[in-house]
Amino acid sequence: MNKLNLFTLFFASLFMLTLVSCDKDDDKDLSKTELLTGGEWTGDQIWMLGNNMTETLKNYGVTASQIQLDFKKDGSYTIKSEGEVMQDGAWEFSTGEKEITTDKGTSDENKYEINKLTSSELHLEGLFPIGDGSEMSMEIRLKR
Template identity: 45%
Template sequence: MKNLKHLFFLLAAICVVSLSSCKDDDDDVSPNVSLLTNGEWTGSAVFINGDDLTAEFEAEYGIDLTRYTSKFERDGKYVDKYAGTTMVEGAWEFENGERIIIFDKGTSTEYTVVISKLDEDELFYMQGAAEFRFIKKK
C-alpha cells in the first residue's frame, strides 16, 4: 500500500511538471510569417521585365529606395516609413498559400502583391509589372 501511495504521488508530480512545461500553441506561426515579421525591410531595387530600373524610378518619383522601410507585425499590422517618417499604416494578411500579401483588405486602398522571394535576408514582390526588392535592415 505504501508503494502504491508513492507511485500515485510520483505520477501526480510527473503530470504537474509535464503540463506546466507545455507552451501555448497560439504563438505558433508559419515559417513565412516568421520570415516576414522578423525585422524591418529596407528598399533596395525596382526591376521591370528583368531590368534594374532603380535609378529611373528614383529620378521619376524622387524616392531614394534605401530610405524606404517596411515593418510587418505578427498581429497583422504594418508600417511603411520614408526617411523615418511614417507614410502608411494598415493591416496585412497572407492569401493563396502565403504567396500573396493583401494590404488593407476591404478598404478603398486595398492592394495585393505577389511574393517572388522571401528568405531571412530578402523580400521581393511583384506589384503590377514592377518587382520591388527589399533587404533585411541590419
C-alpha cells in the same frame, strides 16, 4: 607514430563535419510569417518590367533605400518613405501564402506578390506608394 596520424585524422574529420553541418541561412525551419515579421525591411532595388530601374528612378527622386516595410506578427504593417509613414494598416497572407493582402475589404486594399522570401531578402511586386501620394507598379527588392 601511426597512432598520432590516426588521432590527427580523426580530429580533422570531426572538424570538417562540424563546418559542413553549420548553415548560416537556415530558413527551412522558419514559417513564412516568422520570415516576414522578423524585423524591418529596407529597399535595395526597384525593378519594373523585368529591368533594374534603381539608378534611373533616382533621377526622379525615387530611391530604393528610402523605402522601409515593417510587418508585425499581430497583423499590422507600416510602409515608410525616408522615415515618414506613407501607409499603415492590417496585412494577411493570401493565395496560399504567395501574396500579401493589405487592408483587406477597404478602399486601400492592395495585393503584393511574394517573388522571394528568406530571412534576409524580400521581393514584393505590386502597387507601391511613392513620395507625391501616387502609386507605382514595381517589384521592390528589400533586405534586412
